Amino acid sequence: MPVGVNSSHTASYYAASSAPQATHPTLQGAHSADVCVVGGGFSGLNTAIELAERGLRVVLLEAHKLGWGASGRNGGQLIRGVGHGLEQFKKVIGDDGVREMQLMGLEAVEIVRRRIAQYAISCDLTWGYCDLANKASQVEGFAEELEHLQGLGYSHELRLVAAADMHSVVGSDRYAGGLVDMGSGHLHPLNLVLGEARAAQSLGVELFEHSPVTRIDYGPRVTVHTAQGSVSAGHLVLACNAYINGLNPELSGKVLPAGSYIIATEPLSESQARGLLPQNMAVCDQRVAVDYYRLSADRRLLFGGACHYSGRDPKDIAAYMRPKMLAVFPQLAEVKIDYQWGGMIGIGANRLPQIGRLKQQPNVFHAQAYAGHGLNATHLAGKLLAEAISGQASRGFELFDAVPHMTFPGGQHLRSPLLALGMLWHRLKSLA
Structure with a gap:
């Protein structure tokens, strides 16, 4: 070799x-x-x-x-969209070009959906995703995003979740609201x-x-x-x-190669899993040092995030990520971490x-x-x-x-x- x-x-x-x-x-x-x-x-x-x-x-x-x-x-999260802030490219590709890119961001998920179906690929595909607001002002942005997606002709279910109802999506008091998208989801990558x-x-x-x-x-x-x-x-x-x-x-x-890290808990009981993510959705918050997490098919919590630009990985990924997980789910304090890993994602300016x-x-x-x-x-x-x-x-x-x-x-x-x-x-x- x-x-x-x-x-x-x-x-x-x-x-x-x-x-x-x-x-x-x-x-x-x-x-x-x-x-x-x-x-x-x-x-x-x-x-x-x-x-x-x-x-x-x-x-x-x-x-x-x-x-x-x-x-x-x-992280295995299959989420609509490509790029961040496509409006910045208007001067290069025009308003029509921006809209076409936005539509391609929706088409991209459908390409995955069709590929899995066409070739009968077993990869635990599960539909349901929620953007999580860390503060109330972000909920306003979610409302604008919902309206924008509907204007693009997005055919999948979208709904805003108020702060008082967030426990129907995630068993944490950390969030100010959410945007549910049933056209996005998660799978075993x-x-x-x-x-x-x-x-x-x-x-x-x-x-x-x-x-x-x-x-x-x-x-x-x-x-x-x-x-x-x-x-x-x-x-x-x-x-x-x-x-x-x-x-x-x-x-x-x-x-730019940037490090991203994930931990996986031991298998949870049905009641534990349902308490964390009652609708088995993938979720992601809005912070720069993003948290994203979901349940696996065998009811483990897969918790990821912590984008590192330094080029140096943490010496102990589990020790680094576990406090982040417990800040969201303190009820997991006694749960074991069975797997820890990381890798490089590619980021452009x-x-x-x-x-x-x-x-x-x-x-x-x-x-x-x-x-x-x-x-x-x-x-x-x-x-x-x-x-x-x-x-x-x-x-x-x-x-x-x-x-x-x-x-x-x-x-x-x-x-x-x-x-x-x-x-x-x-x-x-x-x-x-």
């Missing part, structure tokens, strides 16, 4: 409870394809599925195991990855694990090299997100997913920087990339590709500490 390549998934609840994991070979020898995809998470696999459904030959390379990165260890890998393989996609890319030769045909093989392709898709490292300096400079092509290498495409909301946006990215690569008219791809993205200052080693200082200043200012 190549040096530095992990042979297994991180020790998460998902890895411990996953469906059987197929073994895929390491790339050896010379291969040829219409498209080479680098990255075996949601972005790469869904791009491969969409391309194969359109009749293209695809080779996919993953440095570790399929779903090893954020795709296989995230690693099992979704594994199901999509099986779907891709059934369509003829060649999947290779433990095959980190060592060099890329750009040109009219791209040649992607690994330690033991190579792939020649007419098009290349880089779908590495926070783990792109130095593979392509232009793209790696535009995405403007919080919009970066979906496009390299200007100097127009046959090289990319998707990254989902800012912690990638479960649906990755599936949308796969569709848009496949449309563009296959020559299909794609207004959505053109809109995302038109938005410029800032390169973080400081280079690979300093950009995380610099942003950590900036975020600390922002938090101190908000407390002043």
Whole structure:
């Protein structure tokens, strides 16, 4: 096995409870394809599925195991929308473009819904999600969001929850209100990855694990090299997100890896679980250091958050996250933590997913920087990339590709500490 390549998934609840994991070979020898995809998470696999459904030959390379990165260890929350504050892009894509992006944020969840149904993927899909207000002023924003979504033609149930009724959603006194969305929900992300890998393989996609890319030769045909093989392709898709490292300096400079962490309790009794989340919804609050949590299929509380920009993980994730959980649910003081894990999410300066092509290498495409909301946006990215690569008219791809993205200052080693200082200043200012 190549040096530095992990042979297994991180020790998460998902890895411990996953469906059987197929073994895929390491790339050896010379291969040829219409498209080479680098990255075996949601972005790469869904791009491969969409391309194969359109009749293209695809080779996919993953440095570790399929779903090893954020795709296989995230919070499992399937939430409407892409990007943050899309109004900021009006000057670039216009009012119509902003509205189309908003509609694509709704379509993205439907893509996941259809993929799971089409390929009969068992991943504990459960509908129901609630945005949680930490203060009363945020409830007003929820009312505006509800009205906006209805104006977009959103067909799923939406309802505001008053502070007095919040115990019907979450068994905590912490929140000032909520916005319930029955068109969003939660699932087992690693099992979704594994199901999509099986779907891709059934369509003829060649999947290779433990095959980190060592060099890329750009040109009219791209040649992607690994330690033991190579792939020649007419098009290349880089779908590495926070783990792109130095593979392509232009793209790696535009995405900041940030640590996010999750703990999973021991299985709870039915009454305990019902007391925490009576309607089995996924939930997320509105703070900068966000809390998000949900129940697993076997009634564990999966509690996540604490986005770290420092580049250093906590020495003891459970010790770090447990007080955050108890601040919401003090009734869990005697409950054991069975699993603790973390990983890197990719964040861009403007919080919009970066979906496009390299200007100097127009046959090289990319998707990254989902800012912690990638479960649906990755599936949308796969569709848009496949449309563009296959020559299909794609207004959505053109809109995302038109938005410029800032390169973080400081280079690979300093950009995380610099942003950590900036975020600390922002938090101190908000407390002043």
